[in-house]
Amino acid sequence: MPEDLVLTTRLAVTKTNLTLINALTTTIRRREDGIDDFLGAPAQHLQSLAKLNEKVFKLKNQAFEDEEVFLKDLKLLEEDVDNLAMELRKRNRQADALRTLLFEPLNERNDVTDFLLTAAKGLESQLTPENYWKKQTECEKLFREYVDLLRGIALRSARFGDKHATIGQLFSIADALPDVWGRVNGWGWHSLVVPSRIEEHGSTDSLVLRVGFPEWTVWALPVLQHEMAHVYRARKDLNRGDKPPDASLVADALATLVTRPAYACATLLLRLNPSAVLDPDSEAGLRAATILGTLSECSEEGDPVHVLAARLRREWLAAVENAGGEPDAQTAAFASSKWSDALRTAREDVELAERGGLPKAPVWHEKWPTVSLLASVLSEGGDVKVPPAYAGESEMGDAQKRSMSLLLMLNAVWLARVGPKPERDAAPGDIAGIAERAVRAMLDHLEGPPPRRRGSGPTNVR
């Protein structure tokens, strides 16, 4: 079977995850190392204090005997006290970090608690013996959300992960990504992304975005935009009219417009199932057509993004064939008006869309050189910094700019892995390093001062 990019990417991800599972003991130990170390701190400090007490006792006796020795010992005591203070400050910082890791996600993300509380209270007050069976499904859905949320938060807080980043750290990057959508009809994203076994489209009801297990890596983070696009689409009521375009395709067009090649790479190379492309109306085929069509339509011929879109199209078609799908069905999907209708709907709405007579130049077109340079540095093994967000857009809030910066980095990391031309692809042995450096840069970026948020919008969905 000829090798294709989709297959090689998924094989690499699967192998990495299997390695992760094989190294479970190490992972658990790593998780415990940090906490053990921290939890042992009070005992260590008590011992240090006991030693200081002994010294003070000795000094009291020396005070009237030998002034010179007394002063010398007093100086040493002062140094010991300074060292202990320094150690305590360090521990204090660790405690802050641990507190953030363990408790921040839920405290800061009011939408979740508000939704759960509001929904639970509402159901509780409405529930009667007469309507129990009618309300049962609604209750179960809420319980599922609740359990998923708790499980996700527990996972995020558990400090699992690899030696470079914990799951919690990775998901803290994910939390910041939806901000790129800005405020939607007065509402802004204040919710949470949690790890789960399988990503579910229904997740947007509770404003908890889920990322499925095989993709708890930097490579899959752009996929999250599909879920957020559903939220955006629903809030903007984009699927109105007699014959609205398919909601999922509109979400794909929106996510591609906002996230660009990183979304296309992540979704095509990690998510969509090429073997499911069996007829022109199959979901996978139409979604691939929407993503690739959007990417291609919104870049100029000859531009690197346009060249990359053409390459991804070839790679996807090869993957469909290799996986036992129907390449002719995919070709028919590429020609379908379903995706172009979805793109039209999305494009008319999204302010970031390129061309189409918009008054402002598109951010992506201007920032692509930076993305390309970042990708080069990542490929060459250099350390990078997340670039500042586009300063020209006065409408952008701080959180939106920060998120935009992260998306630039996600594009750079994918571009370092998959270039417009195959000869520029990263060698398999370099991929982990590229991801590691990019994650480190994104975490550094998030450690800066928190963005100023504009006033919170309504916190419940319905």
Add this chain to the structure above:
Amino acid sequence: MQNEDLLALRRRCVLDGLDRAQTVIPKVAELDGALGERLEVRFRQLATEVRAGFDRMPDPVTTAALIRQGEDLIGETIAFLGGAAARGYDLDDGVTSLALRWLDRLSADSGIPKVGVVIPAPTDYTGMLTQIISFKLPTDGLWALPVAVHEYGHFVASGLQNRGQAAGIPVTVLPVEGILSQMAADADLPRLYWHGHEIFADALATAVTGIAYTEYCLRYRFDPATAHEASRDGTHPSFARRTRIQLAVLDDLAAEDQHGLLAGEVARMRETWRRRLAAAGQPSEPSADALLDPIEAEFLRLLREHPKLRSIRYRDHVIARQLSEPDRPLPSAQPTVAHVLNAAWSARRLAEDGEADDRQRERDRERIATQARAQVEQVLNDA
């Protein structure tokens, strides 16, 4: 009057003229210190050559040639004096000073000798004797700056040397002249010589400045309605041919651009030119020319392979594109003047794309040119 007497009178006249010119040139320093000094050395050397030639009591044919040389030298001197005055009174808004500094930088980077001076003049022109580059006024400001490199190309064509051996004897070859002479017989001159030099100068300007030269030519100079006509005086090939060599050089540069950013810009320029030609009812390609067609490929090869020309070749277009971003996030490599000019064109295109109001476009253009000019000066100062 005998022919010899006429020659003697003209000889006397030329020698007097050279003496007067030699007295006047140092006074240019009053207008522009650096300029007077730069030309005086070159002028004294050329005038000495003419005088020494006359001192050797040459035959009438050589005497006539020396007289022509002396008259050309005086003619270029007069043009220089006018240009120096214009420059001294800032008639050119400082553009020629900027151009001179840029060309000096290119010479320093490539090891090609420096040009004499760059002065404002009614037309773009390179005086090969004094090595004076004339820069057309009124100027289009910063946008026209790449034209200086086109004129520099004429100078390079005559000055670029390859050292080699022929039958074991060391020889010096002028590669551009070599390409031209091997392509045609004497009967094809002077058209081949004129057009060949223009094509090379266009190719070099593009190879050094990237899209900045072609953007300027297509927007400001090349009229699609007369795209297939040679210039009225016959010295310049058609705009269509000149555009073709520039686009071919840009294709070469795009192929070397590992970030793939140039390819799209070149495709867009090619398409825009094609559309403008079609709108003017003109064919999209120049007609075949057995003399000039092969020269283009040879010049492309020379630009790709000659070490001195490679050293000033435009590269790393990503730096230019990043310069045109509203905020530069990374400490990129040190930009060149060509990067700044390409960045200015990128910024200008972006501003134009989203703006229908002509007055606003004009304001944007001015703003971008002002910023770019400051950056060019900064780059030259840093260098």
